Amino acid sequence: MRAPKPFDPESCRSQFPILTEPPGGLPLHYLDNAATAQLPAAVLTAVRRHETMSRANVARGVHRLAEAATAAYEDARSAVAGYLGVTDADEIVFTGGTTASINLVAYSFGETLGPGDEVLVSELEHHSNLVPWQLLATRRGVALKVLPVTEEGRLDLDRLPSLVSKRTKLLALTHCSNVTGAITDIGPIVAAAKSVGARVLIDGAQRAPHGPLDLPALGIDFYALSGHKLYAPNGVGVLWGRRELLSKMPPFMGGGGMIAQVDLETGTSFADIPRRFEAGTPPIAQAVGLGAAVRWAQALDWAGIAQHEARLTGRILDGLGAIKGARVIGPTGLQGRLGVVSFTLDGVHPHDLCQWLDRKGVALRGGHHCAQPLAKRFGIAGTSRASLAPYNNDADIDALLAGLEDARKRFA
Amino acid sequence: MSEELYHEKLVDRAQAGRAKGRLDQPDKTATLDNPLCGDRVTIDLKLADGKVLAAGHRTRGCLLCEAAAALIVEKAPGNVPAALLPLADTVRQFLQKNGPAPAGWPAIEEFSPVRTVKSRQDCVLLPFRALAQALSS
Numbered sequence: 001m002r003a004p005k006p007f008d009p010e011s012c013r014s015q016f017p018i019l020t021e022p023p024g025g026l027p028l029h030y031l032d033n034a035a036t037a038q039l040p041a042a043v044l045t046a047v048r049r050h051e052t053m054s055r056a057n058v059a060r061g062v063h064r065l066a067e068a069a070t071a072a073y074e075d076a077r078s079a080v081a082g083y084l085g086v087t088d089a090d091e092i093v094f095t096g097g098t099t100a101s102i103n104l105v106a107y108s109f110g111e112t113l114g115p116g117d118e119v120l121v122s123e124l125e126h127h128s129n130l131v132p133w134q135l136l137a138t139r140r141g142v143a144l145k146v147l148p149v150t151e152e153g154r155l156d157l158d159r160l161p162s163l164v165s166k167r168t169k170l171l172a173l174t175h176c177s178n179v180t181g182a183i184t185d186i187g188p189i190v191a192a193a194k195s196v197g198a199r200v201l202i203d204g205a206q207r208a209p210h211g212p213l214d215l216p217a218l219g220i221d222f223y224a225l226s227g228h229k230l231y232a233p234n235g236v237g238v239l240w241g242r243r244e245l246l247s248k249m250p251p252f253m254g255g256g257g258m259i260a261q262v263d264l265e266t267g268t269s270f271a272d273i274p275r276r277f278e279a280g281t282p283p284i285a286q287a288v289g290l291g292a293a294v295r296w297a298q299a300l301d302w303a304g305i306a307q308h309e310a311r312l313t314g315r316i317l318d319g320l321g322a323i324k325g326a327r328v329i330g331p332t333g334l335q336g337r338l339g340v341v342s343f344t345l346d347g348v349h350p351h352d353l354c355q356w357l358d359r360k361g362v363a364l365r366g367g368h369h370c371a372q373p374l375a376k377r378f379g380i381a382g383t384s385r386a387s388l389a390p391y392n393n394d395a396d397i398d399a400l401l402a403g404l405e406d407a408r409k410r411f412a
Numbered sequence: 413m414s415e416e417l418y419h420e421k422l423v424d425r426a427q428a429g430r431a432k433g434r435l436d437q438p439d440k441t442a443t444l445d446n447p448l449c450g451d452r453v454t455i456d457l458k459l460a461d462g463k464v465l466a467a468g469h470r471t472r473g474c475l476l477c478e479a480a481a482a483l484i485v486e487k488a489p490g491n492v493p494a495a496l497l498p499l500a501d502t503v504r505q506f507l508q509k510n511g512p513a514p515a516g517w518p519a520i521e522e523f524s525p526v527r528t529v530k531s532r533q534d535c536v537l538l539p540f541r542a543l544a545q546a547l548s549s
Binding site: 381 | 418529
């Protein structure tokens with residue numbers, strides 16, 4: 001593969017129509033990327049081209065549009081496999097998003113679990129990597145163990161030995177917190193799992209948008225991600241799983257496309273992976289968009305982006321440090337983190353803050369970020385959160401910091 | 413829109429209401445959460461002679477939620493429960509259907525900018541729903 005061009009933030013930004021021509025002509029400082037990232041022109045073009053040139057159902061029809069749609073859908077699967085460092089594209093299951101991917105594992109892999117078995121989650125998890133396991137616990141009598149979080153908002157990996165035992169069958173943990181931005185050190189988790197023969201599922205919703213991965217090399221078993229955070233349309237996500245595991249797992253949903261043979265007398269047999277887990281008409285255009293998004297992302301200079309985002313993150317952290325009453329929930333340094341910064345401001349509710357900043361075009365997220373156990377851990381109801389993508393620039397950070405000071409004067 | 417939403421009267425009402433606090437030994441009480449944001453409101457009531465004698469609150473919420481709770485604490489005393497029970501629905505109609513302010517509660521007009529901010533309407537409604545639940549408890 002060719003070496004990527006050195007990263008140029010303004011060139012990157014120019015590829016996002018919503019940023020170059022914001023709706024209503026108003027300024028837009030989009031810092032809500034951990035919720036949903038924006039779409040580059042390459043993705044918009046790919047989706048439009050598919051919908052106007054190749055729209056049809058996949059893996060069913062034989063007419064030329066159906067052939068083109070199937071080819072585009074499978075091409076997207078190959079592109080995603082390439083972005084994730086996966087050589088066997090059949091290990092890529094298209095789903096509706098991270099939540100759907102994790103639920104798939106909780107229901108399908110979870111069928112093999114029962115009383116006496118344990119699943120390890122953490123206080124840091126998004127509800128999408130927590131509630132499916134609570135449901136499994138109720139449904140199958142599985143016990144949940146909870147890995148605590150450090151004062152810095154990281155998984156307390158020192159506690160792993162006391163929580164992992166021969167009863168542990170799965171560790172389901174985040175790759176990067178959607179609240180604190182802390183990146184998980186996967187190595188000790190895989191080592192702890194292997195020591196007891198447990199499997200590892202990683203929620204990659206926040207990490208996947210920040211550069212290509214080599215999932216098999218991580219030593220994990222399952223990885224879940226969302227397209228809409230990865231510069232792709234809503235409604236598509238990915239579950240990656242090792243072939244030997246996915247092949248043994250029963251279907252999660254039944255319907256068209258996931259069968260080998262349906263017979264009212266002898267019963268139904270199921271398709272091989274990945275189709276076994278893609279019942280019904282999949283999100284075809286969305287998957288095509290995701291394929292275009294990962295190809296676009298794979299061509300970027302991620303080392304340059306990491307430097308750029310770290311510098312902007314440092315500006316946010318320094319700026320918050322200078323604002324009276326501001327408290328960062330998460331690491332206050334730049335090591336082992338992504339550009340996701342959550343904070344509280346004394347006397348100013350996150351939703352009031354976010355609403356106030358919106359008047360200057362600053363898009364933040366406020367609330368518990370679907371991580372209520374973490375909010376409880378820190379004794380707060382919620383935070384305001386700024387989260388970065390490669391297209392963010394110094395003007396975005398200037399607007400954020402000016403808006404915070406303005407809000408403090410108005411409300412605190 | 414934010415300038416209109418956070419007008420001085422509403423901000424003052426919210427901030428002044430923080431000092432009111434809960435009642436000691438209320439006759440009726442209810443706590444409600446907004447699952448979307450984690451906000452929580454408790455409304456306490458004391459009743460005598462078939463009327464609300466006093467109201468208190470504890471609000472962990474935004475300014476809109478605080479202002480609505482403060483308004484309830486100020487205006488509910490003196491009313492019979494039957495007059496207060498429909499408030500949650502009347503205020504919802506005021507916000508979502510451009511309905512009139514409930515009779516005797518002209519200060520609800522302070523929340524009229526919230527009509528155009530759908531994502532914040534539940535912030536205003538939460539204390540009124542807690543009031544209804546307290547009355548029904």
